[in-house]
Amino acid sequence: MGEELLRQKPVIQVQKLRKEYIMGEERVVALKNINLSINRGEICCIFGTSGSGKSTLLNQLAGLEKPTRGRVLIGGVPVSSLDENGLAAFRQRHVGFVFQSYNLLPELTAVENVAMPLMFRGVPKDIREREAKKMLCRVGLHNRMNHFPGQMSGGQQQRAGIARAFITRPDIVFADEPTGNLDSKTTKEVMEMIRKFARTFHQTIVLVSHDPEMTEYADRIVTLVDGEIISDVKTENYCKGETR
C-alpha cells in the first residue's frame, strides 16, 4: 500500500550542506558540500576518524545545530529552518536519540528516564510508565526498573537509553557512538538490540562511529574525511535485502 511507497522514499535528504565554525580568528570548515539521501528503514553508519566532521553531520541531521549553508529535509520538512518550538515538536514526533554517555538523568529511576520523552508529550504518568516498563522488559532490564543510573552498569544504562530512544516509535533514531564506552561483548548486545528494534518498526537509524566493527550492523556505510564524503557503500546486510 502507501506504506510501501513511503518506505522507498528518502526520509532524510541533505542538500549542499556546509558548516563552518569560527575558532578564534580562524574559520574551520567542518562540512564542505554534503549531499546525502537516506531511505526509510535504512541503518546508515556515518564512519570517520575524529575530526572528520561526522559528529557535525549528525548534529545537522538532528537539527541540533544550524548549517552555514544548504539544508536538511526530514520527511520533506526543512529541519534546518525550524524554530525552537518547531524543533521540539518535531523531535517529539519523529526523532529518538542514543548517546555515547547514555545521558540518563541521575536522579530519575530507569522507568522515569525511559518515560521522559512521553512526559514531554504530556502523556499521563500511569500510561507512560506502563509503556516504559514494557520497553525495559524488551531490552532485558525487567529487574532494573526502579534502579537509578548510578546503580546500573554501562551496558544496562545504554539499554535503558535505547528503550528511551524507541519508546515514542520515532521514524529516525540518531545514535552518536552508542557503544563508545562499552566493551565488545556489550557492544554486540546493544547493536543487535538497536537493529532488532529498527527492523521491527521499519525505523531509520543514523549511526555515527569511528569503530570499524559497527559496519557489521549497518546496511550502508558513509565514510567522511575532512568534511567530505569519500565513499558511500551498501553492505552485505543491504544486499541480503534485509531492509526491504
Added chain:
Amino acid sequence: MRLADIGKMCIDNLKRRKGRTILTVLGVFIGCTSIVVMVSIGAGMKESQDKMLAEMGDLSIIEVSQGMNENGTQSKLDDAAVKSFREMDGVAAVMPKVSMDEFSVSMKAGINDRYKCDWGSIVGVDTSVMADMGFELTEGEFPAKGLNQAVGGQFLAYNFVDSLMPEGRNQVDRWSAYDENGKPTELPDPFFDILKTPITLELSTGDTNQTPYKKTLNISGTLKEDYGKGWETSEGVIMNIEDLKNMISEIKGTSAAKFSYSQVLVKAADISKVADIESSIKSMGYYTYSMQSMRESMEKSARQVQLMLGGLGAISLFVAAIGITNTMIMSISERTREIGIMKALGCYVRDIRLLFLMEAGTIGLLGGIIGLIFSLLISVGINLFAMGAMGGGGITAQTVLQALIGGEEVSRVSAISPGLMLFAIVFSVFVGLVSGYYPANKAVKIPALEAIKHE
C-alpha cells in the same frame, strides 16, 4: 508537559540540593518577615489612631464658625448662611447653635440648692433635628420645645460641688479610676441623679447691680460625649434654640428679630463628602473644623511611616531576591547537560522556562509562608508584651486572640490584617518569579547540542 509533571520535577530539583534551597528560602523568609513586621507596626499605629478618632467623635460633622471674607468683612452666621449650607450638595443636616457665652452662668440643683456649679456652657440648637445630626443619648430623651427641658452632657453631673461637704470631699472625681490608656475603668456615681433633679440656671450680664435671671430646667436626657459635635456633649447643657432665644430676649428686654449664631454644625451625608463641603464652606469665608480634616493629616503621616518601615523591610527582601537569582544561576550551570538532554528529547522551551520559574517561585512561596508564620508569632509577642500580659495579666487564649486579631478594648502595636497576610505570600512568590526570570531565560537558551558534547 503536564503541569503536575513540571511541578514534581520542580520539587525534586529543589529537594536534590536541600542545603542550598534551605539557605535561599531562609533569605526570603527573613526578607518577608521584616517587611510584614515593619508594615504591621505601621498598621498598628494606624489602628490605634483610628480608634482614638472614633472615640473622639463623629467624622461626618463640620463645625462652622464666623470668619473673614475675602474683602475683609465678617461673614455672618445668620439664617441666610444656614440656608445656603442646607442647600449644598451632600449635606444631610444643618444645625445652628446659639451660645450664652456673653453671660456668666452658674447652676444650682437639689434641695435648698445644695449642689452648685459656678460655671456652665449653655447652647441652644434645633432639638428636633438632634437625632438626625447623630447626637446620641446615653439616657432619657431629647428635649421638647417650650417645656423648659434640656439635655445635659454625659458628665455634666460631675461638675456640681456639694456645698454641705468640706473642701476636698465635695466633688466626685470621675477620673478616680482609669487604665493606662487614660480611659476611666469604672465611673463613680455622681452626687445626684441629674435626670430626676431640676437644675436652676442663674444668668447675669456681669452687671452686679442687676439681679441674676433665673430659670429652672428639667434634664430630659444625657448625651454621649462627642467632641465632633461640640464640647457641650461632655459637660454642657443643650436646650431648644427658640427657648434660648426667648430667654435671651427676656434678659435683654429686646426682641429676638435678628440672630447671629455662634456656630453652625453641618452634617455630611457621607464621610467622603466632608472634604468637599468643608472646602466650599471655607471659600464662603468661614472657619471650619472637622474630625475628617484632622484624620486626613494623621492618616497621611501614618502612611508615610508605614511606607518608610515597609521600605526598610523591602531592602532585606531585595537582598533575598538576589540570593534567589544567584541560586538559580548556579543550579542552571550545573544542570546545563540535563537541560540539553531534555531539549534533545523534545521538551518544549516553554516547559523549561516554566520549570525554572516554578522553582524560583516555590522558593519565594516557602519563604513567604515561613516568614508569615514567624511574623505572626513576632506580632503576637510584641502585642502581648505591649498589653502587659507578660507583666501581670498572664497569657490566656483570649489575650493571644486579641493580640492576633485585635479587639475593642485593646490597642495593638503590630496589626497583621488578612490583606497583609495575602500580600506577604503573593509578594514573596512575585519576588521569586522576578528573580527567576533572568535565570529561566538563560536556561532556555542552552542548546540541545549540550547533550551530545562529550565530557
